[in-house]
Amino acid sequence: ETSGHxxxxxxxxxxxxxxxxxxxxxxxxxxxxxxxxxxxxxxLTGSQFxxxxxxxxxxVGALKAALVxxxxxTVIVETGIAGTxxxxxxxxxxxxxxxxxxxxxxxxxxxxxxxxSINAAIFDSxxxxxxxxxxxxxxxxxxxxxxxxxxxxxxCTASGTFTSSGLAFINTAAITTSNGTVSITATGPTGxxxxxxxxxxxxxxxNLTAGRN
Numbered sequence: 001e002t003s004g005h006x007x008x009x010x011x012x013x014x015x016x017x018x019x020x021x022x023x024x025x026x027x028x029x030x031x032x033x034x035x036x037x038x039x040x041x042x043x044l045t046g047s048q049f050x051x052x053x054x055x056x057x058x059x060v061g062a063l064k065a066a067l068v069x070x071x072x073x074t075v076i077v078e079t080g081i082a083g084t085x086x087x088x089x090x091x092x093x094x095x096x097x098x099x100x101x102x103x104x105x106x107x108x109x110x111x112x113x114x115x116x117s118i119n120a121a122i123f124d125s126x127x128x129x130x131x132x133x134x135x136x137x138x139x140x141x142x143x144x145x146x147x148x149x150x151x152x153x154x155x156c157t158a159s160g161t162f163t164s165s166g167l168a169f170i171n172t173a174a175i176t177t178s179n180g181t182v183s184i185t186a187t188g189p190t191g192x193x194x195x196x197x198x199x200x201x202x203x204x205x206x207n208l209t210a211g212r213n
Contacts, residue, residue, distance in 0.1 A: 029079045029089030029113040032056045034063060036095045041083065048076040053083025060095040064102065067132070072105035078140075079113045089113025093153075097122045099132045107133040107160075111140045116149045116166070118173075123156040131160040133180065138166030139187075151175060162201075170194040182206040 030041065030051035041056035042049055047066055049058055058077060066075045079089040091112040097120065099106075110116050116136045124130045134157060139147025147167030155162065156176045165185040169192075175182065179202035186193045191211025199206060 029081045029085065029087065030054045030056050030083060031087040031090045031092070032058055032077060032079055032112075034058045034060055034077070034091070034093045034095060034097070036060060047073050048078065050078050051080040051082065054085065054087045056080075060097055063108075064097065064099065067099060067102040067106050067108065070106075071103055074107040074109055076109045076111065078111040088115070090115045090117065092117045093120050093122070096120045098125045099123070099130055099158075100125045102130050102132065104129070104131050106131075107135060109135045109137070111137045113140060114138065115146055118149075118151045118153055118155060121153045121155070123154065124158045127158070131158040131180070133157065133160035133162070135161075135163045136165070138164075168192045168194075170196060171199065172196040174198040174200070176200045177204060178202055179204045183209075185209045187211055 030053060032051050035057055037057050037059060039057055039059045039062055041051055041053040042058050043052050063075065067073065077091060079091060089112055091110050099122070116138045122134070134155065136149045138149045149164045149166045149169045151171035152173055154173045157178070157180050159178045159180050161180045162175055162177050162182045165187070167190070168186050169184050174197050177200070181204045182199060182201045184193055184207070189211050193208050193210040
């Protein structure tokens, strides 16, 4: 693992091993907070938002605008490794995401080096005509110390699917998909899935795959 104010990579890195599988070279990434604040240290390319330095902020309105921009679009929010690189690479939703008006078929994909924390609600404030599939990927390159997806605020996808993968999963708030499939995976021998609140997929399937519990 490499940490520092900046990292200059100009050569080849060999992570092979004489015996056993090769390793992974990790560079400290940035955190991203999705909030009502102004965008900071965020780059939008197409439909993907990447952090460009530590303490990155993605305005929730800008995120919704990207979802509105196209039918069936996948909007990606991903922690990068640019700039200071003194953080864990967490993504935190700190402001309500009301996806009313985006239409149907869109997906929001969050990819974090470490944890994903849903601390504000995701929902459609005017029922009908909109849905949103959610895909949360924690510990995306095996680099995070915990790699937890933590849903601490209500999530309602309005028939969109809900997918979560990481080293562990916990929900202390309800997840409702209105007949959208739910798939939750916690990898590794210590991968725990802790269900602390309702998960309601209606008539759709709920798949839980845990490395341990």
